[in-house]
Amino acid sequence: MKGKTIENPELVEFAVTARKYKTQLTRKFKNRKVWVEPNAYEIQSFIPGTIIHISVKEGEIVKEGDPLLILEAMKMQNRIEMPFTAKIKTINVNVGDRIPKETLMIVLEEVE
Numbered sequence: 777m778k779g780k781t782i783e784n785p786e787l788v789e790f791a792v793t794a795r796k797y798k799t800q801l802t803r804k805f806k807n808r809k810v811w812v813e814p815n816a817y818e819i820q821s822f823i824p825g826t827i828i829h830i831s832v833k834e835g836e837i838v839k840e841g842d843p844l845l846i847l848e849a850m851k852m853q854n855r856i857e858m859p860f861t862a863k864i865k866t867i868n869v870n871v872g873d874r875i876p877k878e879t880l881m882i883v884l885e886e887v888e
Contacts, residue, residue, distance in 0.1 A: 788793075817865075819856065819882040825849030827873045836864050837887055844882060845869070856881070863887050 787798040798806055814820070828846040838858045847854045862884040869881045 779845075816859070817862070817884040817886075818834060818880055819844060819859075819884065821847060821850045821875050821877055821879045821881055823847070823854070824876045825854070825868045825874070827871055827875065828853060830867065830869070831870055832864050832867070832882075834864050834867055838862065847875075861887060 785800050788801055789796055790797055791797070825847045826849075828848045829844045830845045832845070838844070839861045840858055842858045843856055844856045847856055863886070865883040865885040867882055869875060869879070875881070
């Protein structure tokens with residue numbers, strides 16, 4: 777079986793326990809979704825599901841641990857809680873909405 781030959785392969789250096797190696801990056805690795813640090817003021821869905829209940833309103837100040845909404849997925853109801861005390865800026869979902877993973881559900885803003 778003959779392998780492909782690449783005239784000028786792009787090699788990337790990396791180190792493992794003080795030893796240096798060179799390797800080629802695969803097309804799948806190059807085209808991967810790049811990780812972006814999540815914004816603490818954006819509540820996104822971590823799984824696809826249906827919005828069953830919304831416990832807050834826009835403009836309301838919500839304390840850490842208070843319920844925001846209930847997201848039903850795979851016949852389980854997931855209670856989404858407030859990560860820290862903040863004000864609800866916008867609510868981007870409605871009861872009954874079927875949403876995919878990583879949907880921006882609620883935008884928060886800092887409390888003065």
